[in-house]
Amino acid sequence: MSRVLIIADHDGAHLGGGATRCVTAAGKFGAAEIHIAVLASPAAAIAAEAAALAGVAKVLVVERAENAHPLAAVLAPQVAKLAAGYEYLIGPSNTFGKDLLPRVAALLGVGQVSDLMSVEGPHTFKRPIYAGNAIITVESPADTILVATIRTASFPAAANGGSALIEAVSTDAALPTHTRFVSLSAAKNDRPDLQSAARVVSGGRALGSADNFKLIYTLAARIGAAVGASRAAVDAGYVPSDMQVGQTGKIIAPALYMAIGISGAIQHLTGIKDARTIVAINKDAEAPIFEVADVGLIGDLFKIVPELTAALGG
Amino acid sequence: MKILVGVKRVVDYNVRVRVKPDGSGVALDGVKMSINPFDEIALEEALRIREHGQATEVVAVAIGPDEVQTQLRSALAMGADRAILVKCEAAVEPRDVARALLAVIKQEGIGLAILGKQAIDDDAGQTGQMLAALWQRPQVSFASKVELKDSVATVTREVDSGLETLEVDLPAVITSDLRLNEPRYIKLPDIMKAKKKPLAVTDMAALGVSLAPQFKVLKTEAPPQRARGIMVKDVAELIAELKKRGVLS
Numbered sequence: 001m002s003r004v005l006i007i008a009d010h011d012g013a014h015l016g017g018g019a020t021r022c023v024t025a026a027g028k029f030g031a032a033e034i035h036i037a038v039l040a041s042p043a044a045a046i047a048a049e050a051a052a053l054a055g056v057a058k059v060l061v062v063e064r065a066e067n068a069h070p071l072a073a074v075l076a077p078q079v080a081k082l083a084a085g086y087e088y089l090i091g092p093s094n095t096f097g098k099d100l101l102p103r104v105a106a107l108l109g110v111g112q113v114s115d116l117m118s119v120e121g122p123h124t125f126k127r128p129i130y131a132g133n134a135i136i137t138v139e140s141p142a143d144t145i146l147v148a149t150i151r152t153a154s155f156p157a158a159a160n161g162g163s164a165l166i167e168a169v170s171t172d173a174a175l176p177t178h179t180r181f182v183s184l185s186a187a188k189n190d191r192p193d194l195q196s197a198a199r200v201v202s203g204g205r206a207l208g209s210a211d212n213f214k215l216i217y218t219l220a221a222r223i224g225a226a227v228g229a230s231r232a233a234v235d236a237g238y239v240p241s242d243m244q245v246g247q248t249g250k251i252i253a254p255a256l257y258m259a260i261g262i263s264g265a266i267q268h269l270t271g272i273k274d275a276r277t278i279v280a281i282n283k284d285a286e287a288p289i290f291e292v293a294d295v296g297l298i299g300d301l302f303k304i305v306p307e308l309t310a311a312l313g314g
Numbered sequence: 315m316k317i318l319v320g321v322k323r324v325v326d327y328n329v330r331v332r333v334k335p336d337g338s339g340v341a342l343d344g345v346k347m348s349i350n351p352f353d354e355i356a357l358e359e360a361l362r363i364r365e366h367g368q369a370t371e372v373v374a375v376a377i378g379p380d381e382v383q384t385q386l387r388s389a390l391a392m393g394a395d396r397a398i399l400v401k402c403e404a405a406v407e408p409r410d411v412a413r414a415l416l417a418v419i420k421q422e423g424i425g426l427a428i429l430g431k432q433a434i435d436d437d438a439g440q441t442g443q444m445l446a447a448l449w450q451r452p453q454v455s456f457a458s459k460v461e462l463k464d465s466v467a468t469v470t471r472e473v474d475s476g477l478e479t480l481e482v483d484l485p486a487v488i489t490s491d492l493r494l495n496e497p498r499y500i501k502l503p504d505i506m507k508a509k510k511k512p513l514a515v516t517d518m519a520a521l522g523v524s525l526a527p528q529f530k531v532l533k534t535e536a537p538p539q540r541a542r543g544i545m546v547k548d549v550a551e552l553i554a555e556l557k558k559r560g561v562l563s
Contacts, residue, residue, distance in 0.1 A: 136535075
């Protein structure tokens with residue numbers, strides 16, 4: 001019977017949200033067993049979280065100092081070794097998986113399906129092209145390992161309740177030293193994670209300044225939402241790049257998405273089309289965001305947002 | 315040092331593509347084609363490195379049919395010194411693109427390859443990483459800042475958690491993200507000059523690459539459309555509607 005190996009994303013301390021969604025996707029292949037590989041240092045806490053996911057049979061742990069930071073050039077040779085004997089090798093289509101999996105595929109001498117969004121059969125999958133303006137169904141040969149990144153917004157997170165076997169493994173892969181981690185500057189804030197939050201409030205260019213973005217932060221805090229932004233707002237320097245939602249930023253699927261002062265370029269819409277309820281607030285009645293919004297409100301955001309925040313105050 | 319830049323001909327950024335009614339693909343007849351926007355950013359970065367005296371030559375490489383020469387001429391007009399077209403009529407999967415680029419890299423003695431992080435047609439985002447793997451060299455994907463010193467590149471990349479900085483030994487592959495730079499506009503005299511720049515044509519066989527496609531596209535369809543929503547007239551109505559839908563309590 002076939003087996004799936006998931007390469008877990010993590011932040012060095014906790015399992016990433018991508019891996020939990022990969023478990024759900026892996027369940028669709030009809031495979032006999034789902035395994036998760038955790039390459040980290042230290043790895044124990046992350047492995048324990050992976051082992052608790054329902055549906056996972058085994059967690060493979062590769063703990064070595066070189067795995068402290070997720071360098072694709074260092075991880076790929078190890079993953080390529082681990083992949084032996086698996087029919088499916090998948091990882092999340094976030095910056096971790098997008099960076100790593102193609103490198104692994106090339107080492108294995110195979111291609112890759114990017115952004116796998118549905119499983120139609122054991123070797124037939126759907127994925128978006130042209131920023132989601134078209135969906136293709138692709139078939140992969142049955143005798144070749146399938147390497148894929150999983151479009152995380154297309155699959156819910158797996159539930160807890162599992163108790164997988166945790167196995168420490170080592171590989172004899174030679175690791176390069178030509179790639180070195182220097183630093184990671186992550187914005188420190190108490191807001192929910194954009195990629196897994198149930199509610200997201202996003203602001204666009206109409207906010208006009210970084211200072212005015214406080215309106216968005218305040219509203220988001222009031223309803224426990226994560227904060228996102230359009231590319232225009234990021235390019236204008238109102239917010240950091242890790243807040244960008246869209247084709248080249250984050251693809252998200254919250255229960256509630258509020259687009260405030262965002263016109264709705266096709267590249268932005270591709271990042272939010274799996275949201276359950278989309279709310280648009282914009283002064284331009286012709287803005288394309290209203291074509292996809294479930295609830296629209298035309299008006300001046302500088303008046304509406306404070307009013308909304310106050311009304312939700314308690 | 316010579317820099318290779320990958321150039322892909324894609325449907326222009328501003329075109330809204332339509333799926334053909336028979337499900338055989340997207341309609342490309344008469345549609346405006348351009349250089350993949352991420353590749354323009356890659357080229358701009360290569361040009362800046364050359365203008366800083368850290369590279370001697372920028373070579374633009376494309377794979378595809380003869381029409382791709384139009385995009386290579388644009389790359390030359392932007393400032394590339396030379397262009398190479400790897401002629402290929404068939405659709406090429408990223409792994410084969412990487413194999414062809416590697417063959418060019420070896421022929422040319424390239425010291426740095428800069429590619430777009432993804433092409434806006436197939437959105438695969440694989441070629442740079444695959445090239446780096448086959449070349450057994452470092453990769454820095456999603457780059458937003460590149461600094462070269464001696465034979466080391468210090469590159470900042472946009473990752474989900476923020477900005478990550480890596481240091482890599484050259485030769486290496488860098489893939490460009492949106493905020494790496496803003497590509498220059500092409501001026502008319504540059505277009506004239508570009509006509510005189512060398513554009514060599516080769517093909518997969520000459521590079522020793524035989525195509526090995528793995529995937530079959532069975533169907534192309536339009537994405538499901540969201541049902542048209544409702545408009546509310548004020549904040550009170552908005553809140554009432556969201557409570558009704560159970561997304562606010």
